[in-house]
Amino acid sequence: MRKKPDISLFDLRVTGPAFRTALGKLDPRSLYRNPVMFVTEVVAALSTLIFF
Structure with missing residues (x-):
């Protein structure tokens, strides 16, 4: 067996x-x-910038 x-x-x-x-x-x-994923990415990026 190998x-x-x-x-x-x-x-x-x-x-x-x-x-x-x-x-x-x-x-x-x-x-x-895919509009749902696009909006999710934009909101995630914005919230990251706002809270950091």
Whole structure:
């Protein structure tokens, strides 16, 4: 039986592409097609700026 390679959940090979994909999904140009998510992002950004 083959031994599985030890890959950590926090390995850069795993987290790197996931991080880039997550940031890409927060792009306002892509969220503009979904008005609910767009408004949610705008309100979250505004409330973050107001309270910090």
